[in-house]
Amino acid sequence: MRDQPEQQAPPVQRLRIRYAKRGRLRFTSHRDFSRAFERAIFRARVPMAYSSGFNPHPRISYAGAAPTGAASEAEYVEIGLAEVQDPEVVRRALEESLPDGLDVVDVVDVVEAAGGSLADLLEASHWLLDLEVDPEQARSAVEAFLAAESVSVQRMTKKGLREFDCRAAVVALSAEPREGGARLDLVLRHGVPSVRPDDVLAGLASVGGLTTGGAPLLTRLSQGPLDPGTGEIGDPLRMRG
Incomplete structure (x- = not known):
């Protein structure tokens, strides 16, 4: 019997992020963006919360991704954090860590955002x-x-x-x-x-x-x-x- 995995603590804060795909980066697929975003999270030292299980993953939820090849001023992602952070500090850190053309437009705390899940709001x-x-x-x-x-x-x-x-x-x-x-x-x-x-x-x-x-x-x-x-x-x- 495998030992049961350690249960991770739930997020203490959730942030919703609006980002843009501009210029040549409109050809970035959703899979390519998710990889670039997770690398940016790591470089920016954002204190992510992780899922439980044998293969914990950072708590990141994507919603309403535009088709590959389309530019966009309104793409959205939600992240769960292990420590409370200033949304503006997180925005600046991610903006510096993402390539030009994948630009963070806005970051808000979920408690200040509209009710309902992010996907339901889109x-x-x-x-x-x-x-x-x-x-x-x-x-x-x-x-x-x-x-x-x-x-x-x-x-x-x-x-x-x-x-x-x-x-x-x-x-x-x-x-x-x-x-x-x-x-x-x-x-x-x-x-x-x-x-x-x-x-x-x-x-x-x-x-x-x-x-x-x-x-x-x-x-x-x-x-x-x-x-x-x-x-x-x-x-x-x-x-x-």
Whole structure:
């Protein structure tokens, strides 16, 4: 019989962290970021709490990670600490330890944050999609998409090819001209199955004939609680439960 592992003490403090993926670091996968973040935690000497069991792990919870290749101003992670720390001190230490392009934007104590789990607070995302397409073609495709009751798209998943409706998740969608093409302004409700910006682009191609010339630049501006009346997204680190 193996000896039972030592039980670790529960965290004395939990911090929620907002970070950004910018520039070339938008191509960082979630797995790459988690490795970089754990190395930064170690270099910054953040006093982490650990899980119990034969292979203790630092108490880190990730939520709502953007797809690889998408830039983001609103990625979130929660950590559990073995000692109480000043959130601003932790923010500065992590900012110095992470590579440029993975930038810590904000750190708050969970007791000062909104109620509910972090994952539950991330109800929707606000995206900008920069495309190399004719603005009028983009606007026409958006009108056709919004007029449709449902738009079926397919995506390859770990369980094989899956078909689902991407229209129901779209809270708001508009198109405006930009230098060299068009910009789509998109608010997506999170759910199951998860609908991503590239699914919406596939839907626009299906119902509106929209074809993108080059790779679109996807940028998440925010994610958080969704106001059903206004369609606006709140700050999950600042709103009260």
